[in-house]
Amino acid sequence: MGAATPEQFYDALASEYHLLFDDWWSAAQWHGRVIAGILAQQGLAGGRLLDCTCGIGTQALPLAALGYAVTATDVSEAAVERAGAEAAARGIDVECGVGDVREVRDHVHGLFDAVISCDNALPHLLTDGDLERALRSIRACLRPGGLLLATLRDYDALRLTRPEGVPISIHGDAGARHGSGQAWTWPEDGEYVDIELFTFAEDGPGSWRTHSLATRYRALQREKLGSLLTAARYTAVEWLMPGESGYYQPMVLARAGQPQSP
Numbered sequence: 451m452g453a454a455t456p457e458q459f460y461d462a463l464a465s466e467y468h469l470l471f472d473d474w475w476s477a478a479q480w481h482g483r484v485i486a487g488i489l490a491q492q493g494l495a496g497g498r499l500l501d502c503t504c505g506i507g508t509q510a511l512p513l514a515a516l517g518y519a520v521t522a523t524d525v526s527e528a529a530v531e532r533a534g535a536e537a538a539a540r541g542i543d544v545e546c547g548v549g550d551v552r553e554v555r556d557h558v559h560g561l562f563d564a565v566i567s568c569d570n571a572l573p574h575l576l577t578d579g580d581l582e583r584a585l586r587s588i589r590a591c592l593r594p595g596g597l598l599l600a601t602l603r604d605y606d607a608l609r610l611t612r613p614e615g616v617p618i619s620i621h622g623d624a625g626a627r628h629g630s631g632q633a634w635t636w637p638e639d640g641e642y643v644d645i646e647l648f649t650f651a652e653d654g655p656g657s658w659r660t661h662s663l664a665t666r667y668r669a670l671q672r673e674k675l676g677s678l679l680t681a682a683r684y685t686a687v688e689w690l691m692p693g694e695s696g697y698y699q700p701m702v703l704a705r706a707g708q709p710q711s712p
């Protein structure tokens with residue numbers, strides 16, 4: 451199939467998103483602990499938090515369980531619906547809503563102490579203009595001095611080696627196995643990477659369900675995102691690499707500066 455928009459891609463993936471993990475909820479709890487640790491180091495051991503690309507809630511749900519007052523939004527209606535169902539199943543209180551990050555200010559109420567966007571969501575925005583819109587809309591959701599925390603793949607390194615994808619991983623016992631893999635294609639200039647994501651699950655001995663879905667990411671480098679953050683009036687822009695943060699992707703932290711006076 452041809453490349454899907456992020457909305458189409460994640461709508462189609464929502465019911466299968468857990469197949470990307472050995473055990474999604476165990477992984478989610480790990481995400482929550484690591485992000486909460488970073489937030490606490492930044493002086494935010496609690497407070498109002500917006501996850502503006504929440505997916506099925508991999509970070510939003512565990513952070514709510516850890517005591518943050520969480521609002522979770524995403525452009526994929528199916529992902530948001532599943533996040534709400536996963537939260538309800540665990541008795542976790544999260545306010546969920548559908549919204550494009552480029553206009554997230556219009557979809558949420560009040561100001562937040564922190565906004566997060568984890569696991570390579572911002573590189574779904576393919577142009578500087580779209581990233582600028584998103585960063586400004588996120589900033590308008592933050593109280594002055596509030597924190598943006600975003601994580602993305604290490605495209606600085608990946609652009610040098612242009613890997614062919616992510617080898618398949620297989621989890622579970624024979625008869626009930628599941629997993630995923632990715633094939634990547636790099637257009638000539640290296641500015642984007644087109645990915646085909648394969649998921650599979652074994653419904654019984656010898657019976658497999660398989661899916662493939664395609665989408666495009668911007669191979670967004672740290673210097674570019676840093677300069678867009680500064681242009682969007684964030685301050686104290688700081689990158690933490692996995693060795694420093696304990697997270698598995700590079701992480702950028704930035705503080706909301708004062709909005710531009712009219």
Ligand SMILES: C[S@@+](CC[C@H](N)C(=O)[O-])C[C@H]1O[C@@H](n2cnc3c(N)ncnc32)[C@H](O)[C@@H]1O
Binds near residue numbers: 504505524526
């Ligand atoms: C790789 S998933 C990560 C989701 C979640 N943070 C996690 O780790 O499971 C990227 C998410 O970004 C969302 N996304 C992509 N473009 C978006 C946009 N323009 N506005 C809001 N969400 C968007 C997708 O729908 C998807 O849920």
